[in-house]
Amino acid sequence: FTQSVPFSSQIQGRLQDGMIITVCGSVLPDADRFNVNLQHGSDDVVLHFNPRYSWLLPISGYVVHNTRQNGKWGWEESKVETPFTIGQMFALQILVTQESYKISTNGKLFSEYKHRMPFSEVDRICVVGKVELNLVAFHNIVPNLPALPGSLMVPYKSIIYGGVLPGKCFVIQGVINLQAKRVGFSLRHKTGIAFYYSPDFDEKVVVRNRYEDGKWGEEERSGQMPFQRGQSFLVTICCSSDKYEVFVNGKQVHTYSRRKNDKEEIDVLEVSGDVQLTFVQH
Structure with a gap:
């Protein structure tokens, strides 16, 4: 989280x-590539994977894909499209298959x-250039599920397979609506909500709570309010054995204690409220 650039890490x-x-x-904001x-x-x-931007035409740009082997670059494969906007947050996801990325x-x-080279030879990931880096993560897809997400409707619900064991992370990216009142992020089970995380924009607080046995617990409302109306966000929820x-946006802002017996019960991630979702991964 919030890594300095250039970034390099062994896989x-x-x-x-x-x-x-x-x-x-x-x-x-001043990115050229x-x-x-x-x-x-x-x-x-x-x-x-190399996004490039043109200052002559700020809305234009392109992405170069290539391979360098034995000190020599191969032929460039370019796509004349700008997937990431200058000054905005982004989520890049690379799926490894037998045939391609x-x-x-x-x-x-x-x-x-x-x-062009066996993917099994990859042992390092590097990020360089005019970018702020918030998160680098690796995981394996669940068999027989779509590998890449499509458009995300709100309310959004996603099944969690295997429960929420220590080390599990949820990555959620989107934009808060301009007239937003409330957004909710929930880890749910069949009889309630194990963790409810909700920015309230009228009161300018983030509420944390759980719902069990037909009633809400005691709210936690202290701490900072890191969300703003009309602004993009990246939320990462990391689960340990006790919290x-x-x-x-790459900075730790809140913690919330968890029940010890809820690890295998949680089976749904839900996002609701006044928000546009662009990316969810768990």
Whole structure:
């Protein structure tokens, strides 16, 4: 969370078929380009994903995909489209398959890049350029489910398979409506809500609570209000054995204690209220 750029990190165990890499951050206002590279060592770039921006025509731009092997770049595959807006938050998702990398931007399929080098050789991820980096994450998809998200309607509900064990994270990106009154993020089970996280824009507080046995618990309302009407956001909820930790735009803002016996009961993530959703991952 909130990593400095240039960013470089080793990938433990290397890439596998079905793995998803998620990179979230913001494109800086003066950006001309940035790179997300999947590398083999420090020299070979197995996948080069490179958005570029034109100051002559600010709304125009393109993305270059390429591979560098033995010190030499291959042929560029370019897409004349700007998936990420200058000055705005973004979510990049790379799905590894046997045939190619399937790349989505802000929850929508953007491009596909056929392998030129074996993905099993990838052992490092690097991010450089005019970008602020909030999150880099890896996980494997659940078998027989769609690999990449489509358009997200609100209220949004998603099934959680296997419960919410320690180490589980939820990544939610969107934009708060200009006239928003309230937004709710809920981890639910069949008889209630294990964790309810709700920015209230009239009172300018974030409410945390749980709903059990037909009644609400005691609200927690202290702490900062990191959301603004009309602004984009990135919420990450990380679950440990005894608490939920909430990060907003890469910064930890709230914690909430959890019941020890709710880990396998939670089966639904819900997002409701005055919000537009662009990306959800768990």
